[in-house]
Amino acid sequence: MSTSPSVTRISGLERVKDQLTRCIACTECYGRGPHLPFADGGGVVPNWICPILDQFKFISYSGRSQQYMARLVAYGHAEPDESMAKVFYTCTTCGICDSICPRPLADTVCAMREEIRSNYASLYPGALMTRESNIRDKKNFFGASPEARDRWSEGLDVPMKADILYFAGCYASYRQPEAARAVVKLIRAAGQEVATVGAEEWCCGQPAALAGNWQLIEEMSLHNVEKIKASGAKRVVFSCPECYRAFKVDYPNIVGELPFEVAHVSELYGEWIRAGKLKLTQEMQQTVTYHDPCFLVRQSLGRRQDVSEPPRSAISAVPGVKFQDMDLNRRFAYCCGAGGGVSGDVYPEAAAWFAAKRSTQAAEVATQLITACPRCYEQLSQGARAEGLSLQVSDISEFLAVAAGL
Numbered sequence: 001m002s003t004s005p006s007v008t009r010i011s012g013l014e015r016v017k018d019q020l021t022r023c024i025a026c027t028e029c030y031g032r033g034p035h036l037p038f039a040d041g042g043g044v045v046p047n048w049i050c051p052i053l054d055q056f057k058f059i060s061y062s063g064r065s066q067q068y069m070a071r072l073v074a075y076g077h078a079e080p081d082e083s084m085a086k087v088f089y090t091c092t093t094c095g096i097c098d099s100i101c102p103r104p105l106a107d108t109v110c111a112m113r114e115e116i117r118s119n120y121a122s123l124y125p126g127a128l129m130t131r132e133s134n135i136r137d138k139k140n141f142f143g144a145s146p147e148a149r150d151r152w153s154e155g156l157d158v159p160m161k162a163d164i165l166y167f168a169g170c171y172a173s174y175r176q177p178e179a180a181r182a183v184v185k186l187i188r189a190a191g192q193e194v195a196t197v198g199a200e201e202w203c204c205g206q207p208a209a210l211a212g213n214w215q216l217i218e219e220m221s222l223h224n225v226e227k228i229k230a231s232g233a234k235r236v237v238f239s240c241p242e243c244y245r246a247f248k249v250d251y252p253n254i255v256g257e258l259p260f261e262v263a264h265v266s267e268l269y270g271e272w273i274r275a276g277k278l279k280l281t282q283e284m285q286q287t288v289t290y291h292d293p294c295f296l297v298r299q300s301l302g303r304r305q306d307v308s309e310p311p312r313s314a315i316s317a318v319p320g321v322k323f324q325d326m327d328l329n330r331r332f333a334y335c336c337g338a339g340g341g342v343s344g345d346v347y348p349e350a351a352a353w354f355a356a357k358r359s360t361q362a363a364e365v366a367t368q369l370i371t372a373c374p375r376c377y378e379q380l381s382q383g384a385r386a387e388g389l390s391l392q393v394s395d396i397s398e399f400l401a402v403a404a405g406l
């Protein structure tokens with residue numbers, strides 16, 4: 001593995017400049033359905049809405065306006081100020097608009113954040129500076145001790161070499177160790193061995209890339225791929241959709257084709273349950289719903305992900321479970337507000353508004369809400385608590401581990 005990126009990347013608005021003149025003002029990126037009377041889909045297409053437009057109810061927050069503002073800056077007709085920066089830092093980069101419009105909308109947001117970071121430093125949020133130094137100096141999102149990274153696996157005797165390697169990510173490693181332990185137990189229950197790279201795992205770098213620092217994701221990717229390659233793993237699995245997206249979409253653009261497959265753990269669970277390798281034996285008499293993490297059902301940069309059926313089929317296979325989808329699901333799922341940690345860190349009150357709305361939607365149809373993302377788990381748990389909802393929020397691996405009697 002080379003120690004430098006295989007491709008030199010153009011940074012900032014220059015990267016998307018020629019796309020910025022192509023918005024045709026069709027307003028599709030606003031959303032559809034009863035939320036927006038002026039964009040009524042007439043029931044022909046599913047309802048969906050841009051979350052920040054939903055919250056702030058001001059057209060400046062739409063994908064279309066972001067394109068327009070980025071165009072003004074890219075062609076030297078305006079400079080960003082605080083109100084313009086707010087649009088680009090409250091956007092959750094959920095990618096709904098991006099999956100509707102042929103223009104690279106979410107990437108425009110990242111490009112503008114790069115532009116602000118490089119050329120308008122006084123507008124770059126302090127919370128993101130702290131995040132950068134945490135990732136650069138401690139190799140994790142939280143600035144926690146790098147040596148403590150693999151403490152979650154204590155007592156599990158996880159080896160360093162196996163065909164399947166689990167990349168736990170910062171959130172599960174430091175904040176949700178039980179969820180990481182559940183992944184290992186489920187993989188073993190399906191008759192497979194699983195390895196990790198232990199404390200040699202570094203942040204995937206995606207949170208830095210989303211904040212506008214591409215150089216850090218390059219550094220993280222070179223290290224992580226090198227360590228995983230040395231383990232000989234054929235398949236690398238993720239419980240964090242953000243790490244999954246980093247490896248699936250961004251790492252190949254940095255290091256070239258990866259020498260292993262990548263998958264989200266929910267894809268494995270679905271596959272193993274169908275094949276009878278993973279047996280769910282414990283009855284759970286509950287009405288359960290599922291929240292689709294943005295990075296499992298949408299992607300930017302022209303690659304679309306659709307990991308929406310495997311988690312649903314795994315949850316539905318639990319004896320006694322009655323599965324019920326909530327409004328705005330799969331490709332059109334409403335964002336929990338975490339926004340790759342950018343909008344959540346910089347505008348926590350805006351993020352809390354999304355979490356309250358999404359957890360309320362879940363409580364309307366179910367008593368238990370499952371998600372397959374550690375950030376969504378944290379956001380939605382907080383949302384349910386803040387709203388006083390009788391809704392239990394669970395991580396999919398922990399939920400299935402209980403169902404498997406582990």
Ligand code: SF4
Nearest residue numbers: 023024026027029101
């Ligand atoms: S950004 Fe895309 S979807 Fe939105 S108005 Fe422009 S062309 Fe239409």
Ligand code: SF4
Nearest residue numbers: 050091092094095097
């Ligand atoms: S990425 Fe999501 S929050 Fe941002 S403009 Fe598009 S739909 Fe709205």
